[in-house]
Amino acid sequence: MTVASVQDKHILITGGASGIGAASASLLASRGAKVTVADMNVELGESLVKQINEQGHVASFVPVDVSEADSVASLFAAAKDNYGPVNIVINNAGIDHLPGALADLDDAVWHKNIAVNLTGVWYCMKQSVKQMLSNGGGHIINISSVAGIHSAPLVAPYCAAKHGVIGLTKTAAVEYAKANIRVNAVCPSFIRTPMVEKMLEQVGEKMATRLIKGNPMKRLGEADEIAATIAWLCSDESSFMTGHNVVLDGGMTA
Numbered sequence: 001m002t003v004a005s006v007q008d009k010h011i012l013i014t015g016g017a018s019g020i021g022a023a024s025a026s027l028l029a030s031r032g033a034k035v036t037v038a039d040m041n042v043e044l045g046e047s048l049v050k051q052i053n054e055q056g057h058v059a060s061f062v063p064v065d066v067s068e069a070d071s072v073a074s075l076f077a078a079a080k081d082n083y084g085p086v087n088i089v090i091n092n093a094g095i096d097h098l099p100g101a102l103a104d105l106d107d108a109v110w111h112k113n114i115a116v117n118l119t120g121v122w123y124c125m126k127q128s129v130k131q132m133l134s135n136g137g138g139h140i141i142n143i144s145s146v147a148g149i150h151s152a153p154l155v156a157p158y159c160a161a162k163h164g165v166i167g168l169t170k171t172a173a174v175e176y177a178k179a180n181i182r183v184n185a186v187c188p189s190f191i192r193t194p195m196v197e198k199m200l201e202q203v204g205e206k207m208a209t210r211l212i213k214g215n216p217m218k219r220l221g222e223a224d225e226i227a228a229t230i231a232w233l234c235s236d237e238s239s240f241m242t243g244h245n246v247v248l249d250g251g252m253t254a
């Protein structure tokens with residue numbers, strides 16, 4: 001079976017050291033992409049890149065804190081030095097927070113979530129567009145969430161940030177369509193990653209079972225299932241798709 005090609009494309013993935021980002025980095029590198037893995041978690045990021053390189057594929061690690069403009073600028077400069085201008089950027093770095101009703105959550109939770117999950121995407125999109133404009137185009141793939149398209153009781157800051165990501169995606173898609181830059185979003189439901197495993201532990205077994213059984217497929221999604229769709233999006237087979245949010249939720253929002 002032939003697979004959607006990403007051969008020789010320079011793909012930068014933020015939050016690429018863990019979960020959905022790591023699964024995507026490994027899959028894309030195995031299909032011939034040159035992958036820049038960017039993450040705050042240096043130990044995990046370096047170890048993943050070592051593993052990818054040992055398998056004979058091309059990847060480099062660059063540390064970044066996406067909530068800091070200077071850090072993001074340094075990341076994109078380093079990535080360009082390594083493999084030339086980015087062709088595709090996957091804005092995946094993200095955090096969650098402990099659940100709580102809106103009025104009970106500290107302002108610090110709001111500010112941190114907006115800084116990483118929304119402003120981080122903003123900084124990375126700006127740097128992506130600059131490199132892509134100088135290189136004839138590209139594709140930005142923003143990882144939002146089902147919390148970006150409907151309510152998410154008890155995680156209002158996360159929900160607001162992920163809705164913001166959809167707004168950025170749609171607006172940038174229209175602004176830059178003529179410049180051959182596509183912008184799409186991916187909206188997963190609960191996926192088995194370190195972030196979600198920690199959350200399920202924190203909410204306790206009863207709530208965890210309720211969350212999992214609440215999905216029509218009665219299970220969590222797997223990081224590989226999200227990576228497979230991201231890999232297809234990264235290929236030219238998705239060439240007429242822009243401004244779209246791809247929902248991967250086992251039917252949860254159907």
Ligand code: NAP
Pocket residue numbers: 014015016017018019020021038039040041044064065066067092093094095096116120143144145146187188189190191192193194195196
């Ligand atoms: P994950 O396993 O926790 O991986 C996220 C990675 O991002 C971690 O390596 C984390 O580092 C890194 N990171 C956190 N803050 C960062 C920052 N400021 N700058 C750079 N890197 C940072 O999470 P995941 O579940 O794969 O989630 C990936 C994305 O999918 C997130 O945007 C998340 O909101 C979204 N999403 C996930 C799910 C799900 O169910 N898993 C559902 C919908 C959407 P540390 O380990 O050091 O924190």
